Amino acid sequence: MSYLQGDKPISITRLLAMHAEREKITMLTAYDSTMSALLNRCGIETILIGDSMGNVIQGHSCTTPVTVEQMVYHTECVVRANTHAFLITDLPFASYGDPVQALKSAAAVMKAGADMVKIEGGGDWQVEIIRYLVERAVPVCAHLGLLPQSVHLLGGYKVQGKSKDAATIMLEQALACQEAGAQMVVLEAIPSSLGARITSEVHIPTIGIGAGPDCSGQVLVLQDMLGISPGKPPKFVKNFMEGRHSVEAAIKAYVREVKSGKFPGLEHGFAG
Numbered sequence: 001m002s003y004l005q006g007d008k009p010i011s012i013t014r015l016l017a018m019h020a021e022r023e024k025i026t027m028l029t030a031y032d033s034t035m036s037a038l039l040n041r042c043g044i045e046t047i048l049i050g051d052s053m054g055n056v057i058q059g060h061s062c063t064t065p066v067t068v069e070q071m072v073y074h075t076e077c078v079v080r081a082n083t084h085a086f087l088i089t090d091l092p093f094a095s096y097g098d099p100v101q102a103l104k105s106a107a108a109v110m111k112a113g114a115d116m117v118k119i120e121g122g123g124d125w126q127v128e129i130i131r132y133l134v135e136r137a138v139p140v141c142a143h144l145g146l147l148p149q150s151v152h153l154l155g156g157y158k159v160q161g162k163s164k165d166a167a168t169i170m171l172e173q174a175l176a177c178q179e180a181g182a183q184m185v186v187l188e189a190i191p192s193s194l195g196a197r198i199t200s201e202v203h204i205p206t207i208g209i210g211a212g213p214d215c216s217g218q219v220l221v222l223q224d225m226l227g228i229s230p231g232k233p234p235k236f237v238k239n240f241m242e243g244r245h246s247v248e249a250a251i252k253a254y255v256r257e258v259k260s261g262k263f264p265g266l267e268h269g270f271a272g
């Protein structure tokens with residue numbers, strides 16, 4: 001919990017240094033001020049204002065209804081209580097289909113206080129969007145593996161990168177996103193072995209969610225790790241409220257377990 005030793009906000013430079021020093025990076029989602037303040041108190045280094053907001057706040061079954069205006073609103077809510085954490089905001093579905101639209105969407109969430117934007121996918125067109133944004137001073141986190149914004153195309157929430165060919169393509173996409181200027185990549189629902197392989201081949205931090213223990217850091221949806229999301233949780237989720245009496249204790253346990261490598265365990269990962 002190095003940043004708690006000083007007052008400085010976490011910068012991308014600090015996150016890259018942590019990655020170089022092999023210190024695990026902690027990330028959780030938040031969408032409001034109360035949780036933003038709590039995550040800061042508990043030592044979380046990065047907060048993701050995720051478009052999972054569409055599921056957990058708005059009650060949709062997917063993230064596609066979420067708008068840029070809503071991401072701006074929730075970013076502003078998180079920013080007001082943020083003291084230290086590095087803030088990443090999702091650009092929602094169909095808000096970065098071409099470079100001009102992507103810059104307009106990114107500018108809106110950056111002006112609201114985001115430190116970085118996240119976009120889903122590593123195909124040729126997304127790589128060009130990343131390059132365009134980075135050249136215009138917008139820091140970008142890529143997102144590969146299971147892409148929730150593509151759920152209708154994928155036919156459901158399924159583990160990605162299981163075949164040899166799919167794994168090779170994903171590794172190539174991670175390298176292409178990095179080459180285009182992405183400074184971080186989220187890897188969602190892929191075999192643990194592929195999470196390890198991508199992490200060893202790129203030099204930017206990888207943040208796993210169902211991508212095994214070898215990623216540079218971990219992220220979960222806050223409501224999932226508190227065990228309050230309705231329905232059966234995905235395999236990669238651990239309920240940190242179990243055996244604890246406060247939300248603060250649960251979040252602090254998450255920070256400890258990510259830092260020590262205890263979370264994620266083998267049981268939270270996928271085989272190749």
Ligand code: KIV
Pocket residue numbers: 029048049050051052053090186188209219221
């Ligand atoms: O929107 C979100 O919360 C995300 C995580 C699942 C990584 O993108």
